Amino acid sequence: MRHTTSLAPPAMLTVEDQQAEVLAAARPLDAEAVPITQAAGRTLAADVHARVDVPLFDNSAMDGYAVIFTDVEVATAEHPAELRVIADLPAGSAAEPALSTGLAARIMTGAPVPRTANTVVPFEHTRDGLQAWDAAAIVTTAPLRKGANIRRRGEELRAGAVVARAGAMLGALQLTAIAATGVDTVQVRRRPRVSVISTGTELATPGAVLARGQIPESNSVLLASMCAEAGADVISVDTVTDEDAAFTALLDHALRAGSADVLVTSGGVSAGAHEVVKNVLRDRIEFVAVAMQPGRPQAFGRIDDALIFGLPGNPASVAVSFEALVRPALLALQGRKTVQRPMLRLATTAGWRSPTGRQQYVPVTLDRSDPAAWSVRPAAADGSSGAHLAAGLAGVDAYAIVPAEVSAVAPGDLVDVMLLS
Structure with missing residues (x-):
C-alpha cells in the first residue's frame, strides 16, 4: 500500500469519532420475557x-449391553464372556433392573443405565450384535475401562x-x-422499532412507468431489509418528495407518541439546493462531514426518545453508512455484546486508488475457491469505492476498508475486509 502523511482535514470527523458518538447514544432497550x-x-x-443437569441421569452413549465390568474385563474373541440378558431398556425407559454377576441388560443410546451396572458394551463388541433382547450377550472385546460408554449425570x-x-x-x-x-x-x-424515509422528487416506485428524470426508488428497500436483518422491527417505510411540508408530515407521523426508536432517512443531507432533511432538521440534529468514502455527509441526533440517522442518497453510500453507523447502533440498542462485523485480512487481486484523508469502503467480491487463501477483488469494474453503484450491489460479499493515510492499494496487498455474510 502507498501511504501518505496527510490525514482527514480538521473539518471532517473520523469514522471512529462518529461511531463513538452514535454508540454513546444507543442505550440498550428494555428487557422482556419470551418463550424460546x-x-x-x-x-x-x-x-x-x-x-x-445435563445429562439429567447416567445414560448409555451406545446401543449395546449394560454390564458389570468385572464380568467382561478379559473377554476376547477366543474366550468370550457370555451373559444372560434380563431386560430391554429403550430410550425413555423408567425400568431399573437389578444386575448381578453374569447378568446384562440390552440398552439403547440415551436410556438410563441401571444403578447396578457400571459399563456399557456396544453391539459391535459382541458376537451376534443386535438380536432378540432375551438372547445371550456374548462379549468378544473387553471394554477399555470401567465406566466405558456411560455419560454421567451433569458431566456436561x-x-x-x-x-x-x-x-x-x-x-x-x-x-x-x-x-x-x-x-x-x-x-x-426489545427489538428496536425503526421507521425508514427515502427522500427525492426523482424517485418512482419500482415497476412504474418512468418519466424523464425519474429513477426507480431502491433506498427504502435497502434500508428496510438491512434493518430487519439487524434484528429491528421496521414499523413504517415511506418515500417522499423534496418538499419540506411533505417530509415534516412523515417525520411527525414516525415520531408520534414515541412509536419509533430509530428513524433512518436517505438523501437530503448534502450541500445542494433541495436538501429536505437538512432544511427541516438543521436545528434539531447535527449535520457533519465524516472522513469516509462513500458516505461523507451524515446527520445524527436524538429527537425525544428516537435516534435520527440522516444518510446520503446514493445506494452504495446508504449501504456503507448503514454498516458503519446504523447497524452498530441497532445492535447496541439490543444489548448485543459484539456490534461490529467480523473482519479478515486478505490479499487483493487488483489495485485501486484511495482518497487521501478519508477511510475508504470498497465493495468487493470474495474468491473462496482456495479455503487456505481467500482473496478479494473490487466489485466495480474501475476498482473504485463504487458510490454510484446500485445494481452492482448484488455481487458484493464484503467491504475492503482502506485507512485514511493510504493513497493506493496494489495487487497482492493485504487489506482489512468486513464480511457481510
Missing part, C-alpha cells in the same frame, strides 16, 4: 442458567451453571442448548 420458541434472532438481556453442565451469556444473539445452536437444560423462557432485549 419465539426467541430466534433476539439478544439475551440476562445470563441463562441451566434448570437441570450442572444445574445453575451459565448456558448462554447476556449480549449473545440467540441462534439455533444457542436455543438448542438452552432447551436442553430445561429452560423454556428467556429475558431478551
Whole structure:
C-alpha cells in the first residue's frame, strides 16, 4: 500500500469519532420475557442458567449391553464372556433392573443405565450384535475401562451453571442448548422499532412507468431489509418528495407518541439546493462531514426518545453508512455484546486508488475457491469505492476498508475486509 502523511482535514470527523458518538447514544432497550420458541434472532438481556443437569441421569452413549465390568474385563474373541440378558431398556425407559454377576441388560443410546451396572458394551463388541433382547450377550472385546460408554449425570453442565451469556444473539445452536437444560423462557432485549424515509422528487416506485428524470426508488428497500436483518422491527417505510411540508408530515407521523426508536432517512443531507432533511432538521440534529468514502455527509441526533440517522442518497453510500453507523447502533440498542462485523485480512487481486484523508469502503467480491487463501477483488469494474453503484450491489460479499493515510492499494496487498455474510 502507498501511504501518505496527510490525514482527514480538521473539518471532517473520523469514522471512529462518529461511531463513538452514535454508540454513546444507543442505550440498550428494555428487557422482556419470551418463550424460546419465539426467541430466534433476539439478544439475551440476562445470563441463562441451566434448570437441570445435563445429562439429567447416567445414560448409555451406545446401543449395546449394560454390564458389570468385572464380568467382561478379559473377554476376547477366543474366550468370550457370555451373559444372560434380563431386560430391554429403550430410550425413555423408567425400568431399573437389578444386575448381578453374569447378568446384562440390552440398552439403547440415551436410556438410563441401571444403578447396578457400571459399563456399557456396544453391539459391535459382541458376537451376534443386535438380536432378540432375551438372547445371550456374548462379549468378544473387553471394554477399555470401567465406566466405558456411560455419560454421567451433569458431566456436561450442572444445574445453575451459565448456558448462554447476556449480549449473545440467540441462534439455533444457542436455543438448542438452552432447551436442553430445561429452560423454556428467556429475558431478551426489545427489538428496536425503526421507521425508514427515502427522500427525492426523482424517485418512482419500482415497476412504474418512468418519466424523464425519474429513477426507480431502491433506498427504502435497502434500508428496510438491512434493518430487519439487524434484528429491528421496521414499523413504517415511506418515500417522499423534496418538499419540506411533505417530509415534516412523515417525520411527525414516525415520531408520534414515541412509536419509533430509530428513524433512518436517505438523501437530503448534502450541500445542494433541495436538501429536505437538512432544511427541516438543521436545528434539531447535527449535520457533519465524516472522513469516509462513500458516505461523507451524515446527520445524527436524538429527537425525544428516537435516534435520527440522516444518510446520503446514493445506494452504495446508504449501504456503507448503514454498516458503519446504523447497524452498530441497532445492535447496541439490543444489548448485543459484539456490534461490529467480523473482519479478515486478505490479499487483493487488483489495485485501486484511495482518497487521501478519508477511510475508504470498497465493495468487493470474495474468491473462496482456495479455503487456505481467500482473496478479494473490487466489485466495480474501475476498482473504485463504487458510490454510484446500485445494481452492482448484488455481487458484493464484503467491504475492503482502506485507512485514511493510504493513497493506493496494489495487487497482492493485504487489506482489512468486513464480511457481510
